[in-house]
Amino acid sequence: MYNRLYLLGVVLISAMFFLPSCDNGDGIEAESSKMPDQVSYNFHIRPILSDNCFACHGPDANKREAGLRLDIAEEAYKALKETPGAHGWVPGKPDESEAYRRLISDDPSIQMPPPESNLKLTDREIRLIEKWIRQGAEYEKHWAFVPPISSKLPEVDDENWPKNEVDFFILAKLEESGLKPNEESDKEALLKRASLDLTGLPPTLEMMDEFLADNSAEAYEKAIDRLLSSPTYGEKMAVYWMDLARFADSHGFQDDSYRSQWPWRDWVIHAFNKNMPYDQFITWQLAGDLLPNATKEQILATGFNRNHKITEEGGVVDEEYRVMYVTDRTNTVGKSLMGITMECAACHDHKYDPISQKEYYSFFSFFNNIKEKGIESSVGGPETYAKRPLMEISNAEVDSILTFINKKDTLDLIVSVMGELDSIRPTYVLDRGVYDRQTVEVQATTPESILSFGPKYEKNRLGLAKWMFNRENPLTARVFVNQIWQEIFGRGIVSTPGDFGMQGALPTHPELLDWLAVDLMENGWNIKRLVRHMVTSATYRQSAVVSKKKLEKDPDNLLLSRAPRHRIKAEFVRDVILASSGLLNPEIGGPSVKPYQPAGLWEGATSGRGILSVYKQDHHEKLYRRGLYNFIKRTVPPPAMIIFDGSNRDQCEVQRPITNTPLQALVMLNDPTVLEASRVLAGKILKESKDSEANIQKAFRMIVCRTPTEQELGILKRYYDGRIQGLNEADAKELLAVGEYPNPPGLDTIQLASLMQVIVSIYNLEETISKT
Structure with missing residues (x-):
């Protein structure tokens, strides 16, 4: 019975709280159909042609019809083979442009797109193409391959709203679309949002009280600066970089034994915390070993490109796997640092972007000269912990030059790093990519x-x-700025962060993207400055409330007329639970840990060999470390993390999905960490006070990071009173028998179990694990 009542309470509370808020009045005008003064091929015409025409008249020669190719200027301008004297486009003359004439034709036999395709251009799209032709039908180099320039800040009607340059670009587009930004969020929600974005942790009660009490004009900026200076900032940023760098604690493939790359993770946290400039941060990771008189720290940084999967299986072809490793490095750098789908050119010339197969292998050559083998040892051998080339780290070095490494209770450290051959290994174009x-x-x-x-x-x-x-490189700054924007706002200005090419999404605010990219370069590639610029903007500070009209006009919030509202990443779900309950172990860096996990997962998915064939759970303070430090075995990644869309780190990942599934609810209801945290927090609160209403209010503030309304408090209090009446001693003890952390002595068992269940319910609120 108590389980049914418990679930009913959770369902009722979860259903009542925190559905997306709506209002009705924001005075949105009808969408403007105003034509741009200058029609751009990149931003106006190419998207239309890509969606409607390129399937038959694009880069794929095998599917091209009528000998007409519209994605290349010289092809689109020349005379058509099947229609003598006709040309696809005739610059300045829409009526003589055969492609345009067919777009506007009512004759089904010549109409384009053909009726059977179920594609049809809108009147506005046709008018755009007509105006583009009249203006010269000029093709442009792809926008992402043109160096960014810092444009003048756009003029806006509401000059009082912007707080920095970011806001002018956002507001100009909102006003153009007939939208107004939301008012600034309340202080409690704003502090929680900033704390989650900058540290991955909820604010403490002390932080909340201090911020609420500070009525100065600089209160918010001061809070931001404190968060940016916290060592937990580096841990938060490192989560995104671990995905991008495909960091894991095992080699991958079937045997999937242990690897010791975690000192490189310690370096990443350290680099973010000391605000290492982005150009130095990347140079060290790409080529730290090649710098003059390279230091141990610079060499350690090159672990970035040794994080790829490595086989330990017998019977494999050495060269096949060595080439696989080089391919991984090539594709990772292309996707993560350049935003280009380089891998598409491994077997043939890139179908959409101007990258030939020869250029792919010329780029591949940069990573093909490493002193490595495809297969080096069998499972359990001394090289299991890292693969050559490797770097050993001594206690003396940790005490002197590598003080950021957390080496407590570990053996001598071995890390896989980059290291060049003494000679040049020749590189060849591989036919169809075959090694x-x-x-x-x-x-x-x-x-x-x-x-x-x-x-x-x-x-x-x-x-x-x-x-x-190089200042003229068009991609590096744009790609990084976009990644940071995605971390802060939930979606990049380019929503395909790993593809800035022809098939990638167009930027929603191209001028803003370029302004931020140029500003980053001109200010020493300063990462914290970039982050601060974003989180102190009026755009960031908006309320997440969405009106019905805004939901209809901009359902995906591409224009940012409101703050984004979405579930936080898997690691931070764990962090919120541990931090708010007081269980969090704040230790920074060190080896990965193995928290609670359902029995038998590793054992059922292993070859039975090696030191990772059996899951050996950690104990004591190791159980309460941040999600960043969860042990990731590639073949069996942490189940709770995967359910919350975490990465198994098989390959470079620059964008996680954001989902909300029933399985996630089951984790929050049943995971031992959630239940233990609820029990521990209940015990700590009861130790301080027996006032049930005050205790519930305190727990709510610690978890949700705001004061509950009277209605919310009333619901929770009634649920608590029902548990007090419904639980017996045996049921209460059963509920409390979870986790290793001891219960405080002297507390009433039924009161403790009842408050624990209320806290479990609060943890299961949508608002608890969402950024709002």
Whole structure:
């Protein structure tokens, strides 16, 4: 009976609280159909052609019809083979442009797109194409391959709303669309949002009280600066970088034994906390070992490109797997640092972006000269912990030059790093990407369409890093700015952060993206400055309330007329639970840990060999470490993390999905960590006070980070009173028998179990694990 009542209470409370808020009045005008003064091929025409025309008249020669190709200017302008004297586009003359004439035709036999395709251009799209032709039908180089320039801040009607430059770009687009931004969020919600975004942790009661009591004009900025200076900032930022760098604690593949890359993770946390400039942060990771008189720290940073999967299975072909590792590094750098789908050119010329297969293997060459093998040892051998080339770290070095490494209770450290061969390994174009089908030899260089590599750079990874941070490189700053924007606002200005190419999404605010990119470069690639600029904007400070009209006009909040509202990442769900309950172990860095996990998962998915064949749960303070430090075995990743959309780190991931599934609710209702945290928090609160209403209010503030309304408090109090009446001693003891953390002595068992269940219910509120 008590389980049914418990579930009923959770359902009622969860249903009542925190559905997205709506109001009716924001005075939205009808969407403007105003035509742009200057029609852009990149931003106006190409999206129309891509959606409606390129399937038959685009880059795929096998599907191209009528010999007409519309994605390349010279092809689109030339005479058509099947219609003598006709041309796809005739600059300045829509009536003589055969493609346009067919777009506006009512004759089904010549109409384009053909009626059977179920595609049809809108009147506005046709008018855009007509105006573009009249203006010269000019094709443009792809926007992402043109170096960013800092445009003048746009003019806005409401000059009082912007707090910094970001807001002018956002507000200009809102006003153009007939929308108004939301009012600033209340202080409690704003502090929680900023704390989650900058540290991954909820604010403490002390932080909340201090912020609420500070009525100065600088109160918010002061709070932001405190959060940015906290060492937990580096841990929060490191979560995103672990996905991008495909960091894990095992090698992957079937045997999937242990690897000791965690000192590299300690370095990443350290680099973010000391605010290492982004150009240095990346240069060290790409080529720290090639810097003059490279230090141990610089070499350690190159672990970034040794985080890929490594086989330990017998019978594999050494060269096949070595090539696989080089391919992984090539694709990871392309996707994570350049926002380009380089992998599409491994087997043939890129179908959509101007990157040839030869250019792919020329880029591949930068990573092909490492002193490594495809297979080096069997499971359980001494090289299990890292694969050559490797770096050993001594106690003396941790005490002196690598003080950021948390080496407590660990053996000598071995980390896989980058290291060049003494000679140059030749690189060849591989026919269809097959490791042993070498064709022509190539030299290290970069795609010409992005930025010429030129003779001034070394033909190695250090030269590549210098090329990436050339002021004329169009991608590096844009891609990073977009990733940070995605971390703060939930969606990038370019919603495809790993694809800035032709098939990627267009930026919603291209001028803002470029302004931020240029500002980053001109201010020393300062990461904290970039983050601060975003979180102190009026755009960021808006309420998340959404009106019906805004929901209809901008359902995905692309224009940012309100603050985004979405579930936080898997690691931070764990962090919120541990931090709010007081269980969190604040230790920074060190080896990964193995918290509670359902029995038998590892054992059922292993070859039975190696030191990771059996799951050995950690105990004591290790159970309460942040989600960042959860042990990730690639073949059997942490189940709670995966249910909350965590990555198994098989490959570079620059964007996690955001979901809300029944399985996530089951985790929050049954995970031992949630239940233990609820029990521990209940015990701590009861130790201080026996006032049930005050205790519930305190728990609510600690978990949800705001004061509950009278209605909310009343519901929770009635639920608590019902538990007091409904629980017997045996049931209460059963509920409390979860987790290793001891109960405080001297407390009433039924009161403790009742408050525990109320707290479980609060943890299960949508608002608790959402950023609002």
